[in-house]
Amino acid sequence: MKAFVCIAAAASLFAWAAPASAQFAKPEDAVKYRQSALSVMGTHFGRLGAMVNGKVPFDAKVAADSAELVATMAKLPWAGFGPGTDKDSRSKAMSEVWTEQAKFKAGSDKLAAESVKLAAAGKTGNLDALKTAFGATAETCKACHDAFRNK
Template sequence: MRKLIAGGLVAATALVGASGALAQQKDEDFVKYRQGAFQTIAWHFGPLAGMAKGDIDFDAELAQRNAERLAQLASMPWEGFEGGPHDAGDGHTHAKEAIWEEMDKFEGGAEKFQQEVDKLAEVAQQGELGPLRQQVGAVGDTCKKCHDNFKED
């Protein structure tokens, strides 16, 4: 029983410490985090888009790997918007105020993105360009809709 209570106290202390660390994050940390997550997503989506457009040769293995990684990454950027809007301090944020004014719409777009990326990972497993091309387009559409509504040029 003492071990259980001691373990609970250790876990509670760690949780309180972690939440305190989150509270100390600065606005620019949120901006850097989400920009980094989006750059990583773009890194893995770029070759898929290139294959879909015919700009680079189709590589089934690369398509599968990148689509799987996108599915893993798709949930990451959104926590970088929590508690915002955030001031990057150097003007390097393109996030519109509309994100926080229309959070339900923004979160709906994030969910749609995750769904389409998950489908992309499934389609990529087929190893065929035709279905991949179509699903890359569906993912790209989710990106465009979000950018049109929530990202400054």
């Protein structure tokens, strides 16, 4: 009975991660998908970081586009962390992704919320607004990487 409750709870927790329509044919497809989405997000977040940190000149159009892309990509990777996707030699995901699902989901929700603010800040064309939103979003990246990603 206890086992059943645990399985039901796990299924419920992963409902957000794996709706029927978001399923993958093979676990490795899910791993590739989540890594690809995170990679594209990381590239565009890095472009914002370069502007925020003064390494490249601020370009309002590039900033707006990149911030919007970060917000779009931030919704995607989590469907790729479904059951059975924890054993993959290419993955840096810690087992805590699956043993601490509620915390992992809270982290991804936080990123989604902050990245929406980032996209809004990007649209203002104001570098200071972008800096603030970038910092808050970067904290959510770091919190999850520290807790859930192997070095």
